[in-house]
Amino acid sequence: MSQPSVARELDIRLERNSPVPLYYQLARSIEQAITSGELAPGDRLENELSLTTRLGLSRPTARQAIQELVNKGLLVRKRGVGTQVVRSQFSRDERLTSLNSDLVQAGKVPSTQLLSYSVGPLDPDVASALDASDITEQEFIKVRRLRLADDVPLAILTNYLPASFELTREILEQRSLYATLQSLGVNLKIAHQRISARLMTDEEAELLDEDAPCACLTVDRITYDDTGRFVEFGRHVYRAAQYSIQSNLMV
Secondary structure, three states: OOOOOOEEOOOOOOOOOOOOOHHHHHHHHHHHHHHHOOOOOOOEEOOHHHHHHHHOOOHHHHHHHHHHHHHOOOEEEEOOOEEEEOOOOEEEEOOOOOHHHHHHHOOOOEEEEEEEEEEEOOOHHHHHHOOHHHOOOOOEEEEEEEEEEOOEEEEEEEEEEEOOOOOOHHHHHHOOHHHHHHHOOOOEEEEEEEEEEEEOOHHHHHHOOOOOOOEEEEEEEEEEEOOOOEEEEEEEEEEHHHEEEEOOOOO
């Protein structure tokens, strides 16, 4: 877990004779400090008691202002830490690309921690999610990784691939999965994916530096190459506050 930063006190001026509610003025002042860079990702706000005492506000007023910014994804409340500024959400197009390359394109620095690596049959729940007629292999590589962006945990990636692929622990620690597959002559062509949401497990929350209960975005993806051969099944968990997928819809 990252160490909490020192709480920041902002120069906030409220117009008490204005028709604009005080909670809204407070929220806009904090939001402006975030967008201007005065408050950086990871910075902590002073606690509610200090904020209300200093500005002469009621606790419900301050709480309403902070909650509005939490709902917008600009702040996060962490038990034992306080209210913190979060990094801007990473938005990803719905394309067959690797998370690693998308992060690089977005100007972020990706890194990976290999959590586990094993070879064996598919887990029963994964086997039931796949069309058995597409699968001829008996042994599969299961690799579980923690993907970070600018040293901030973003996703837990679990992938199942045919054991015939030459994918070692060392390779997967150093390179993205899709780039490695392409170097082996695998031409990724199409994928089917299912996006949903749920609460993180305690272990997932710890890995992603969140306080449980916390929502996460999940993606199950089945990928095939240009010959129609099964390539991989991915079951990924993303921090909902810092990740989104965008699609273009046409009639």
